[in-house]
Amino acid sequence: MYNSREEMIESAKHFTKRHGYDLVIGHSTKKHGEFARCWLMCELGGEYRNRHHLQPGDRKRKRESRKTNCPFKLLGSRKRHETQWLLSVKDGRHNHDVISKPGEEEIVDSDFPDLEDALYRWHREALLQNNDAAVHGNTLKAKALEFWHTMPQYQNLEPPDFGGDWVKAYRRRHGFPIKMVTKTQHKTSTPSNLTMSSVNAQRLMDATQTPTPTPVVDPALGNDTNAGSDFRLPPSATRLIHALPAANQSLINSIASHVATEMRYNDASHDFLHVLRVLSLSLHILASESSPPSSTISNYDPTSIILAALLHDIADRKYIPPSATASAENVIAATLLDHGSSDALALKVQMIARNVSFSAEQANPRMNRAVVGQHPELAVVQDADRLEAIGAVGIGRTFTYGGAKTGAVGHAGRGLQDTLVHFGEKLERVEALMKTDTGRRLARERTERLAVFKQWWQEETALAST
Numbered sequence: 001m002y003n004s005r006e007e008m009i010e011s012a013k014h015f016t017k018r019h020g021y022d023l024v025i026g027h028s029t030k031k032h033g034e035f036a037r038c039w040l041m042c043e044l045g046g047e048y049r050n051r052h053h054l055q056p057g058d059r060k061r062k063r064e065s066r067k068t069n070c071p072f073k074l075l076g077s078r079k080r081h082e083t084q085w086l087l088s089v090k091d092g093r094h095n096h097d098v099i100s101k102p103g104e105e106e107i108v109d110s111d112f113p114d115l116e117d118a119l120y121r122w123h124r125e126a127l128l129q130n131n132d133a134a135v136h137g138n139t140l141k142a143k144a145l146e147f148w149h150t151m152p153q154y155q156n157l158e159p160p161d162f163g164g165d166w167v168k169a170y171r172r173r174h175g176f177p178i179k180m181v182t183k184t185q186h187k188t189s190t191p192s193n194l195t196m197s198s199v200n201a202q203r204l205m206d207a208t209q210t211p212t213p214t215p216v217v218d219p220a221l222g223n224d225t226n227a228g229s230d231f232r233l234p235p236s237a238t239r240l241i242h243a244l245p246a247a248n249q250s251l252i253n254s255i256a257s258h259v260a261t262e263m264r265y266n267d268a269s270h271d272f273l274h275v276l277r278v279l280s281l282s283l284h285i286l287a288s289e290s291s292p293p294s295s296t297i298s299n300y301d302p303t304s305i306i307l308a309a310l311l312h313d314i315a316d317r318k319y320i321p322p323s324a325t326a327s328a329e330n331v332i333a334a335t336l337l338d339h340g341s342s343d344a345l346a347l348k349v350q351m352i353a354r355n356v357s358f359s360a361e362q363a364n365p366r367m368n369r370a371v372v373g374q375h376p377e378l379a380v381v382q383d384a385d386r387l388e389a390i391g392a393v394g395i396g397r398t399f400t401y402g403g404a405k406t407g408a409v410g411h412a413g414r415g416l417q418d419t420l421v422h423f424g425e426k427l428e429r430v431e432a433l434m435k436t437d438t439g440r441r442l443a444r445e446r447t448e449r450l451a452v453f454k455q456w457w458q459e460e461t462a463l464a465s466t
Contacts, residue, residue: 024041026073038076040371070093108428258335282306376455428447428451
């Protein structure tokens with residue numbers, strides 16, 4: 001039932017448009033001066049009215065007509081002395097293929113964004129734990145009700161109707177497939193006994209399936225020894241990335257390729273492999289901090305974390321001449337904008353990435369705390385980058401950097417003993433600066449490894465000096 005003729009027509013057109021067909025008004029009838037009936041038909045229904053004209057131009061028009069006399073018809077009717085309209089299907093058959101690409105419904109904002117954020121975090125974790133197995137709509141409804149009754153802002157309020165339309169809207173807002181689709185073997189030909197309607201239904205299903213996301217690092221980069229040999233993100237990290245909207249995944253892949261190219265000449269202490277390890281650690285911290293789901297994780301934006309991890313060493317002052325420093329101030333935002341990012345995302349990621357470094361926090365700790373307060377994603381990426389500075393990997397990177405810079409123009413370099421002194425200047429102080437629980441736990445383990453290595457070094461050098 002619809003409150004007006006216009007509402008009925010708009011709803012019918014919207015529905016059929018989503019399924020690949022366009023409606024037109026066939027004709028309407030009035031009673032006592034008011035509309036009482038309205039026929040809606042397929043755009044390809046009927047024939048041209050001038051089919052009986054004998055002029056050559058008219059006959060040509062008839063031959064080239066797209067109309068197929070499609071029998072599809074809907075009837076809207078209103079009873080006398082009533083205002084509501086009833087829509088019924090008089091003939092549901094089509095005699096042609098879809099005539100327009102099934103479109104997506106407009107994505108509208110949620111009425112309960114904080115609840116959906118909590119549900120999204122739980123949903124993402126469920127995908128990670130179940131190897132991307134789809135979560136049933138009824139499960140989502142039950143979980144939404146559970147969050148409604150446990151979140152304080154909804155206490156004593158009547159829960160809304162978390163029905164099928166809400167589930168579809170939620171999935172669309174957060175980039176999940178609208179329907180649960182089982183993986184099947186695609187056939188190369190259509191069996192002859194299928195009806196036209198079943199063929200159209202299959203095509204519609206194919207159109208709504210979510211394509212397999214491309215990997216965050218293009219496979220071609222894996223064969224480039226300058227870019228990073230055969231490193232691949234762990235499955236849990238790639239599943240988290242695949243849960244993001246397709247546009248975000250495309251931006252991430254584009255930025256990853258750009259960073260790999262930009263860093264291809266860096267030494268192994270700050271190469272693309274280092275960036276990928278920071279990215280992997282960032283996603284590990286994010287997943288650990290959000291399991292079990294808590295109210296704090298809603299402050300984290302996975303896309304910003306991924307992009308900041310990828311870009312945190314772009315235009316690093318250690319690898320660019322001093323004369324280029326000024327022009328490199330906004331290189332991160334400019335790079336993101338060049339690859340299709342929004343202005344807001346580009347500025348946010350630049351703010352995070354430029355404050356990741358140890359030296360930036362030491363130079364202005366108050367500023368660093370303010371940025372973490374505004375963008376908590378900084379804490380995640382910062383902890384990941386600092387974990388790369390300690391432990392076995394940190395030791396290897398420290399000696400690699402010292403050796404790479406020895407003899408380089410404009411750099412005095414570091415000898416082996418000077419590198420060990422760097423342990424006390426920076427590496428042993430990293431643990432106290434960690435900001436997440438996961439980061440602190442991992443830093444404790446890696447700092448202990450530093451101490452063991454330092455003890456071995458002192459024992460061996462003491463023996464050599466005797």
